[in-house]
Amino acid sequence: MELINAILLIQRKFRILMIITLTALVTSGILNLFFLDKIYASSLTLIISNQKNPFETKNLGIDDIIVGEKLVDTYSIIAKSDSVLEKIILELDLNISVKKLGEQIIINNQSEKRLMEITIEDTDPQGALEKANVFLNAFIEEIKNILNINNVQIISYPKLPIHPIRPNVMLNLLISIFTGLVIGIIIIYLLTYIDNTLENIGELEHRFNLPILAKVSYRNRENNLPYIEFVINYFNGELDKYTGTILMLSSLSSKVASDFLNPLSNLIAYLGKTVLVLDYNFDNPYLNEDINIENNIGWIDLLKKFQHQNTDDEEWSKYWKNIRGQYYKNFVRRTNIPNLDIISMGIIGEDDYKLLISNKVKPLLDSLIKDYDIVMINGGSTIHQMEFFILAQWTDEIILIETLGESSLEGIEKMIEKLGSNRNKIKGFVINQVHSMKITYKAIMN
Structure with missing residues (x-):
């Protein structure tokens, strides 16, 4: 697990x-x-003997072999001595220190075989070859000068490197x-350790003691399974009897709520319920895009029509009955799905926010529910728009829509706390398990 x-x-x-x-x-x-820098290497191999002819082994005794092995170690020291390195610098007119040149010479001894494998490195392939050739001559000459012996035999000569080794x-x-x-x-x-991002469904149920009404994933969203799951869990087989207003909220962006609301309202309408979808997203109305309508007129304009009207129950009821048919066609948009209508937010002016949370909203919502079985409200993001907490008191039930790996437990907790007494209206969570869930009415129809 x-x-x-x-x-x-x-x-x-x-x-x-x-x-x-x-x-x-x-x-x-x-x-x-x-x-x-690209590093090129030119290598040569030498064999060392304590005899004049290094390959003459028929008269070699154990002492001769031991002496030869020790000579290899001695010659390695001579090979990187200052006198040898200075000759290389002088002959090639190098602008380099003795220490730096010594770092470019790598000696690999195989004492038991009396072999010396010497590699000279340089950033230039021709430079590596020239240094190797000069080194070979300087080294043999230095052996003759110091030990007065010529017991170094060349096994392989330096070659021009073609490919860099590093x-x-x-x-x-x-x-x-x-x-x-x-x-x-x-x-x-x-x-994951330092943040409190929602990573699994279990911790959500345990922390908030609320049921998971539906789970959305790439695999099941294409065949409407999460929306069917929601209808089964939420309405408990009594969809035909249900009437009321449902507010969809998310601690993330409004798109998270609207992406689930769209196909859900579609399904409920197909099941025979009359549904009105209300986009209550102030900053970025989104639902209207799914049915290709402009957001030039909508809920805010409907409220403006009644902002000076007395909302006393009896007087309002008579007023609404007289004018609703007159204004419906201007504000309520019919979709190509039977039983499903939508009201977009409309264009909000600087002074319109107060109207959106005024006492005109409640009677208007109550009147709308008389003409529809269900009013579903896209409340958008509660973290960024505090007015939705006021809107919550005018709706019957609340659904929270969150996304695994994106929603934070702290953000969800703050959202629920700010709902205050309205938290009792929360019926459960819908959990998204994908980042993008753009499902439009048109896509569902196809």
Whole structure:
């Protein structure tokens, strides 16, 4: 189970993992191709003997072999001595220190075989070859001068290198991918540890003691399963008897609520209920886009018509009965789905916000419910628009729509706390398990 949760966590944070891995890969590629010097190497191999002819082994005793092995170690010291290195610098007129040149010479001894493998590195292939040739002559000459012996035999001569030995671009890129993945996974777990993002449904049910009414995923949303699940869990088989106003809220963006509300209202209308969808998103009305209508007139304009009207129950009832047919066609938009209408928000002026939370809203909602079985309100994001908490007191029930990996437990808790006494109207959660859920009326019809 822990492994499955870990896989699901990485899957939800896959974008972070890919960004970190790609960043590591691109950075490594740029460094390898444009900033790291290419290093070329030219090598030579020597064999050392304590005899004049190093290959004459028929008269060699054990002492001769031991002496030969020790000579290899001695010659390695001479090979990187200042006198040898200074000759190379002088002959090639190099602008380099003795210490730096010594770092470019790598000696690999195989004492038991009396072999010396010497590699000279340089950023230029021709430079590596020239240094190797000069080194070979300087080294043999130095042996003769110091030991007065010629017991160095050349096994292989230096050659012009064709390909650089460093950097190993492919290896470095593979290492960067692996490193990026490891760092990405560590960061994902650190972020999960320090934040309180909603990661699984169980902690939501346990913390808030509210039921999960529906779960939406890529697999089930295409065949309407989450919306059928909601109807079954929410109405408990009594959809035909239900009337009321349902407010859809989210601690995230208004799009999260509207993306679920659209196909849900569609399904309920197909089941024979008359449904009115009201877009109460102040900042970015969204629902009207799904049925290709302009947001030039809507709920705010309907409220303005009645802002000076007395909302006394008896007087309002008579007034509404007389004028509702006259104004309905201007504000209520018919969809191509039977039994389903929509009222968009309309264009809100600077002084219109007070009207949206005034005492005119309640009687108008009550009047609308008489003409529809269900009024569904897209309340949008409660975190950014405090007016929705006031709207909650005028609706019958509230549904919270959240997304795994995006909604935070703290954000949900604050939203519920600010609802105050209206929190008792919350009937449960709808959980999205995907980032994008754009489902339009047109898509459902097709």
